[in-house]
Amino acid sequence: MNELHVEGLTKSYEEGELILRGLELIVPSGTLAAVLGPSGCGKTTMLRIVAGFLRADTGTVRLGGRLLNGPGVHVPPERRRIGIVPQEGALFPHLSVARNVAFGLTGADRCERRRTKDEMLELVGLTGYGDRMPHELSGGQQQRVALARALAPRPQLVLLDEPFNALDSALRAGVRADVRSALRATGATAVLVTHDQQEALSTADLVAVVRDGRVAQCATPQDLYRRPADPWIAGFVGDAVLLPGTVGADNTARTALGTVTLAAPPGGLRAGTVLLRPEQLRLTDEDSVGVVRGTVTDVSYYGHDAMVTVAVDGHDTPIGIRVAGPIRVRPGEETGVRVEGEAGFHP
Known part of the structure; x- marks a missing residue:
């Protein structure tokens, strides 16, 4: 099981500003959860703590029952079994598509690397693109490659940090659908950080609205839209x-x-x-x-x-x-x- 438990996270920076104020979030195994909120609410800080790039001041992060963050515990990012899809793909420009996808497959033999690479490219609809270089791909194709690279090592959790921001509106819907289908095909647990309400409601199984460093409400997209916890959430997730x-x-x-x-x-x-x-x-x-x-x-x-x-x-x-x-x-x-x-x- 790959359930994510985030409990009581607090985080402040050197200026003393408190960014996270006891944030709580549970993402069931196999669920795609969107973390939605205005700029500066703490959603990206939470993502970086879960990934292991930041240390929380207090609180715990557990993945599949394993403690990643807690009192005296900080598992380094490379040992967390977490895949990350950043905002603009961040592919290695000097590596082919195939070598980008296979980059994280350390310890696998050549046959296993080739089989996994082919499987991941097929999963994201890019069979036959392995020999191309990143600059030969469209923005949407680059994001698909970034997802394939994140999924290749079979992570317990995939983190998507506003991955569709750089795409134009004509591409976004199609790439979102492809990403969602690939995640469901692998059964991966995933967290999508976004400030786009339509993206969150149309893509995720679960939506957590973050306000002032806390989760103000976490529900299915339909429940969140139809039964918001307060007027601010009602206005934030749609026209009200x-x-x-x-x-x-x-x-x-x-x-x-x-x-x-x-x-x-x-x-x-x-x-x-x-x-x-x-x-x-x-x-x-x-x-x-x-x-x-x-x-x-x-x-x-x-x-x-x-x-x-x-x-x-x-x-x-x-x-x-x-x-x-x-x-x-x-x-x-x-x-x-x-x-x-x-x-x-x-x-």
Whole structure:
């Protein structure tokens, strides 16, 4: 089993600034976990501690039950059985693709090295590229080679440090899918550090949101998006409509968008913040119960959908509504807005 346990990590630098503040994270064996957070939150520091490049001030790191970091214990990076895929691949420019992939296969005989190299290149879709040099590859191909190199020694854990940053948007989705497929094919446990919310939600089995040196919430992508622990997380992992609300009868709340049904009982709270997602709102020409009127202030068209912002009475800022299909409204026009589904509620 290759389960990763990170417990109580703290880390400060020479300036005295505390970067990690008791960070806790469990990544089950065979799981791809994304560590998501804004710049400076501590996610890269955590990655470097797990890799062995930094020493934690306090706390422990265990991998497959083996203590890597702890009081009086610091296993060096080369003995951790951890593969690393850095931001821009960092391939050896003077070595061929095949020799890059085989670089970490120390102790294996020639036949084993060749078999593993061929297997890894096939796994990442680069069969026949072994004789090429890194400069002859595209950015996406270089990242695939970096993944093959990391997987070749059969590590217990693979760390991916924002590996898609240098790729253009047209390449990212394809390379992400290839990386995810390769990790699942080998059954590797993996941690992906990213600041890209869509990347985390679409790629990982588990997403840990780091805020101020701690994991603020760790959940599956769907649970994180649908049931964020607080309004900040709701806004960080996606577009959010946050409305002041007053709890009424029958598990409902009164808001600027009318009375909405809550997903869970508010536990005796009478006032708080109601959370909706833009795709839960509908534009309508109807003038019926549950429909509020507003004025369109902006339309942003993205092809597959559009974001329409509408100003409604009782709310200070325009509300974003995600609309699929043809856009039938323009800025300045009046429209109706209706809520569908259940809302979250936070004190």
